[in-house]
Amino acid sequence: MRVKYQEMYDQFLRVLLKHGMTKERAELSAKLFVEASLDGVYTHGLNRFPRFISSVENGIVLVNAEPVLKESIGLIERYDGQKGPGNLNAYFCMERAIKKAKEAAIGITTISNTNHWMRPGSYGLMAAEENCIGILWTNTIPNMPAWGGKDAKLGNNPVVVCIPHEDAPVLVDVAMSMFSYGKLESYARSGEQLPIDGGFDSDGNITRDAAKIMQTHQPLPIGYWKGSGLSLVLDLIASTLAGGRSTCQVGKLDYETELSQVFIAIDITSFPDKERIKETISETLVDLHNSAPMKANQPVRYPGEGRIKTRKENLELGIPVDEAIWNKVLAL
Amino acid sequence: MRVKYQEMYDQFLRVLLKHGMTKERAELSAKLFVEASLDGVYTHGLNRFPRFISSVENGIVLVNAEPVLKESIGLIERYDGQKGPGNLNAYFCMERAIKKAKEAAIGITTISNTNHWMRPGSYGLMAAEENCIGILWTNTIPNMPAWGGKDAKLGNNPVVVCIPHEDAPVLVDVAMSMFSYGKLESYARSGEQLPIDGGFDSDGNITRDAAKIMQTHQPLPIGYWKGSGLSLVLDLIASTLAGGRSTCQVGKLDYETELSQVFIAIDITSFPDKERIKETISETLVDLHNSAPMKANQPVRYPGEGRIKTRKENLELGIPVDEAIWNKVLAL
Known part of the structure; x- marks a missing residue:
């Protein structure tokens, strides 16, 4: 499923305003969130938005x-x-x-x-x-x-x-860690091995098994x-x-x-x-x-080079979304 | 074999002066070289000194x-x-x-x-x-x-x-490389496997075989x-x-x-x-x-913590040297 830039922006803006953020700030925050997804950094755009709102609700983040x-x-x-x-x-x-x-x-x-x-x-x-x-x-x-x-x-x-x-x-x-916990989770869920070593198992051996690293909480530093x-x-x-x-x-x-x-x-x-x-x-x-x-x-390619293509594609076709997360945002 | 700080310093100073470096500069340079070895960074102290002198002789380094x-x-x-x-x-x-x-x-x-x-x-x-x-x-x-x-x-x-x-x-x-060429050479010479992945072999597979990495010239970045x-x-x-x-x-x-x-x-x-x-x-x-x-x-331990102990030991007992390299310096 893909969602158009403007539609995603509007939803972020709506939710932020609902949580008491002033208009100008909410507009900038919504823009930063939607642009992360637009550039293909889905983990820190749409996918992170519900957790951000939770931290507002928990009083960790003071919106204004x-x-x-x-x-x-x-x-x-x-x-x-x-x-x-x-x-x-x-x-x-x-x-x-x-x-x-x-x-x-x-x-x-x-x-x-x-x-x-x-x-x-x-x-x-x-x-x-x-x-x-x-x-x-x-x-x-x-x-x-x-x-x-x-x-x-x-x-x-x-x-x-x-x-x-x-x-x-x-x-x-x-x-400075080779894989984030988010990445480890997604590998553990799929049962796929990491492409390179990612951390330690409970015997202290270096492993590519994400589930084992999730257990020890011992990811490898780069x-x-x-x-x-x-x-x-x-x-x-x-x-x-x-x-x-x-x-x-x-x-x-x-x-x-x-x-x-x-x-x-x-x-x-x-x-x-x-x-x-x-x-x-x-x-x-x-x-x-x-x-x-x-x-x-x-x-x-050099780091950052692929971003332009992703952005163009997502702008034209809409931003790919995890439907469950998108629905969660719609319900916020 | 171990060589006392002062003796190593004196030799470095002698060779640098012989190569036309002015006294004050030669004293500082000798101190920097000997302190590298004193702190246990042998690769960039004594072991590097003959190569440094070569680059002076080749006109790459202008001493003054x-x-x-x-x-x-x-x-x-x-x-x-x-x-x-x-x-x-x-x-x-x-x-x-x-x-x-x-x-x-x-x-x-x-x-x-x-x-x-x-x-x-x-x-x-x-x-x-x-x-x-x-x-x-x-x-x-x-x-x-x-x-x-x-x-x-x-x-x-x-x-x-x-x-x-x-x-x-x-x-x-x-x-930014996992192992220096110096380190790879020393593993290749001993035939020992690297403790972790160090580069690519000629089939494009990641390997711990230092000799194979020396062939491809494809060390791994950290x-x-x-x-x-x-x-x-x-x-x-x-x-x-x-x-x-x-x-x-x-x-x-x-x-x-x-x-x-x-x-x-x-x-x-x-x-x-x-x-x-x-x-x-x-x-x-x-x-x-x-x-x-x-x-x-x-x-x-944190990085740098072990240095003090090494320095103290090398100051007391003398600095461990590769005898062949030491003799090379004596002959310069």
Whole structure:
């Protein structure tokens, strides 16, 4: 089943307004949700919307709370997210970072006390649209063991980097765990093996059996000990810069909330050699395209390149939806 | 065989002076080389020294060339490394970044036209010693295929993050390939299987056989497609900020040289909540230590924690050396 962009947007808007969000905020939030699905990031668009509404109903997310500036430390602006919606807070922070970058080549905004930012690629793309490199990351609840450990101590702490390039910016969006719990669940349900190792079984062996990983709660970090280390430092930098909770401190709360996030924008147009920079980016991406492919007819693409095609298709044909989830939203 | 710190330092100094490096520079370079070995990073200390001297003899490294400021763009200082020694250039850049961080909370220095920086942990630790978070990365020659491709298009682009913490800062030092060629060679020589998947064999299957990966030149990125994407954006950010070559442009040269690097220092003492930040770091590391270990008697440690013990041991007993390499240095 497919649903047209406008129809999905209208439903999101209706539900958000019904939950007391003011009009302008609800319009932006609805747009961010529908664009995630439009770009093919279904997990953080429609599929996440009912859970977002639950967190509003549970009082974890305060729909009209806005970021408040705590302090500026050099270039770094630190905001208190006031438990507002993670997507609107993140949008605000990236907008500020871009504005600062336009003044000073680089802008850095951080936020504490915020909620899950939904689809982070949106904020990276905001930067690219303004000819800025966007770099952002968040911490999360503890959901992954440190290397050598059994119990979840680290977050999967997703990082997004977006590099402006013509119509299709480079968009890297990676969590520090190899597979999200959502992905593991879907493999476990289908009984299919993971394409690569995904975590540990109860005997401490590395496995591709998603169901076994769901039991141990021991997903693998990307690059094993390397992703474990990266997750730790991403968390410590975010909590330091934002003056907020680290992952282990988030773990003391009843829910995943009061997160720490960092947003960096670097304005390429403020560099004297901006034309050469654009050429270097193009040349590098062309070189990547010239890779001999591992599988015939599967040319190498750069991250973010496929997005444009998906978006176009979903705009024309409608956005593919899980009918049960769509009906759930209609009933909200 | 073990060699005392002072003896190794004296030999490095002797050889560097013999190759025309001025005294002060040779002293610092010798110190950086010997400290790499002292801390247990043998690959980038003694073991790398003869190769460094070769690159001096080949004219790739100009021993007395110093970084020259190209321009300042907002906070970002851009240097031309003038083909100088990578370790001295990197030391200079991190020193500048720290100085700027002491003035403005954050300092960012970039360098183009530089050489291999030897052991990058040294520059991260410089930041930590000054109560700064240190973040640095470099691009490299193409040495890893992009995900889905067969030929080397990406660099392994090592990243270092160092977080100040008492005597033993958190020190993460990760390349974007799962195993370096040096590591693959040593497994291939011993005939031992890699502990985890390391690359592709000639049939395009993922393998733990280091010799087969040496044949295909297809090492795995950390986190598969994730590390491939991260490598790409690290390269593009470094070449953009430094106004230097990207990995594919370095690949057009006869040797690995004219690299682009980024050095960031963030001064924790410039934050009003510096005491709370230190507590958060401590609390997070204590929580990590409290992990139930996968293997009994192997408690979870954070990256960089083991360094102190190795350093102490090597200082007392001497630094373990490969006798053949040591003799090579004595003969230089």
